[in-house]
Amino acid sequence: MAERQSVELIRPMEADVGRWVLPDYRVGRARWWRVLRGLNPGVFAFVMATGIVSIGLDGAGVPVASDALLLVGLAGYVVLVVVSGWRLLRWPRQVVADVVSARGFTFLTFVAASDVLAARLALDGWWRSATAFLIVGVLAYLVLGYGVPLGMIAEPRRHPTLDQVNGTWFMWVVGTQSVAVAAATLAPSGPTTVLAVVGLVCWATGLVLYLLLAGLGLARLLVRPVDASELVPPYWIFMGAAAITVLAGTRLVTLPDATQLLSRDLFTGTSVVLWSFCSWLIPLLVALGVWRHIGRREPLRYDTALWSIVFPVGMYGVASDQLGRVTGAPWLVALGGRDVWVALAVWIIVFAAMLVAGHRWLRGDGGGRGDATS
Numbered sequence: 112m113a114e115r116q117s118v119e120l121i122r123p124m125e126a127d128v129g130r131w132v133l134p135d136y137r138v139g140r141a142r143w144w145r146v147l148r149g150l151n152p153g154v155f156a157f158v159m160a161t162g163i164v165s166i167g168l169d170g171a172g173v174p175v176a177s178d179a180l181l182l183v184g185l186a187g188y189v190v191l192v193v194v195s196g197w198r199l200l201r202w203p204r205q206v207v208a209d210v211v212s213a214r215g216f217t218f219l220t221f222v223a224a225s226d227v228l229a230a231r232l233a234l235d236g237w238w239r240s241a242t243a244f245l246i247v248g249v250l251a252y253l254v255l256g257y258g259v260p261l262g263m264i265a266e267p268r269r270h271p272t273l274d275q276v277n278g279t280w281f282m283w284v285v286g287t288q289s290v291a292v293a294a295a296t297l298a299p300s301g302p303t304t305v306l307a308v309v310g311l312v313c314w315a316t317g318l319v320l321y322l323l324l325a326g327l328g329l330a331r332l333l334v335r336p337v338d339a340s341e342l343v344p345p346y347w348i349f350m351g352a353a354a355i356t357v358l359a360g361t362r363l364v365t366l367p368d369a370t371q372l373l374s375r376d377l378f379t380g381t382s383v384v385l386w387s388f389c390s391w392l393i394p395l396l397v398a399l400g401v402w403r404h405i406g407r408r409e410p411l412r413y414d415t416a417l418w419s420i421v422f423p424v425g426m427y428g429v430a431s432d433q434l435g436r437v438t439g440a441p442w443l444v445a446l447g448g449r450d451v452w453v454a455l456a457v458w459i460i461v462f463a464a465m466l467v468a469g470h471r472w473l474r475g476d477g478g479g480r481g482d483a484t485s
Contacts, residue, residue: 147201148202148205149205151217152215152218153282153415153418156217156220156416156418157187157418158191159224161180161187162181162230163426163454165177165178166231166234168455170447170448171452185228188228211265211269216279218255219252219255219283221255223285225244226292229242229243229244229293229297234296242297245290245293249290256286276327277345278344279419280328281328281352283320284355285348285351288313288356288359289355290313291309291310291359291362292358295362295363295365295369298368303366307367307369308368310363311363314356317355318381321385324352325349347420347424348419351419351422353385353389354385354427355430356382356385357430358433360379360382361378361430364379364437379438383438386430386431389430413461418461421454424450425454425458427454428448432447432451433447434447435447
């Protein structure tokens with residue numbers, strides 16, 4: 112009897128020590144399984160954000176930091192492709208359920224991540240690798256760009272309401288425009304006419320989608336109740352979608368094959384209008400963040416959605432720089448150069464928060480939503 116009591120006393124101690132040192136294999140496996148099954152489809156936002164900051168640093172003349180972030184982005188891309196592929200094979204029904212849900216458009220972060228890496232690799236002359244990423248991005252866009260909206264429309268159990276609209280829907284625009292950016296960037300080294308036309312079609316399509324979704328997004332915010340937990344990180348994509356449309360326009364305006372179909376003035380004028388709207392959105396988004404965390408006391412902690420802030424900040428800087436060069440406005444070029452450092456600072460903060468959240472999760476501290484499923 113005494114021996115049995117001693118064993119019972121030891122077991123809780125083993126469990127407690129395991130919590131800090133080496134969790135029980137079965138418990139640890141169950142935790143990993145839970146994370147993988149509930150993996151946020153928008154995890155590729157990390158690669159998007161890293162890639163665009165790398166592009167910005169390259170333009171700012173900081174090649175070492177730019178190359179370092181490129182390597183981080185490539186490593187993250189490989190890891191996330193493997194993990195997401197395993198999730199698709201292991202839990203296909205869960206993945207399909209995510210596709211037809213309100214967060215289905217976050218799958219398009221994979222498209223944007225592929226195209227951003229293609230554009231970045233092209234800057235260093237890695238044309239074959241860049242072309243491979245562009246091909247992956249285009250194929251993924253054809254599947255997801257059509258598949259997500261078709262799945263949402265055809266889902267018989269769906270009960271569509273305006274409340275389902277959120278900032279992640281602008282990933283539809285970002286994914287479309289990322290193809291335009293990558294195609295325009297690679298056009299000088301490949302079949303120029305084909306890539307210019309692909310870029311032009313995607314730019315025009317993304318522009319129309321942006322105008323349609325902007326109306327839906329503003330209606331959602333203005334006419335329906337909004338919970339503080341829904342706000343800010345996803346809605347930064349609202350600004351990021353406009354910024355990447357500006358960048359795509361400034362890349363296309365330098366291609367003769369694109370300006371044969373649409374005038375240079377149309378590209379430039381549209382880009383200036385959208386850049387102005389981007390700039391107007393930034394104070395609003397910052398104010399919403401203050402309201403969320405100070406007014407409504409929403410805890411400030413790591414969430415995968417935070418990468419949805421880093422990407423628009425970096426994209427705004429790169430778009431401003433390129434727009435300034437196209438229009439001959441040196442103050443825009445200077446603004447873009449300064450914004451790159453802001454984007455790098457935000458990237459470092461979010462990356463550090465991700466590492467801390469991951470460390471706490473591995474220790475078994477819980478940490479709220481600071482895991483990969485957030």
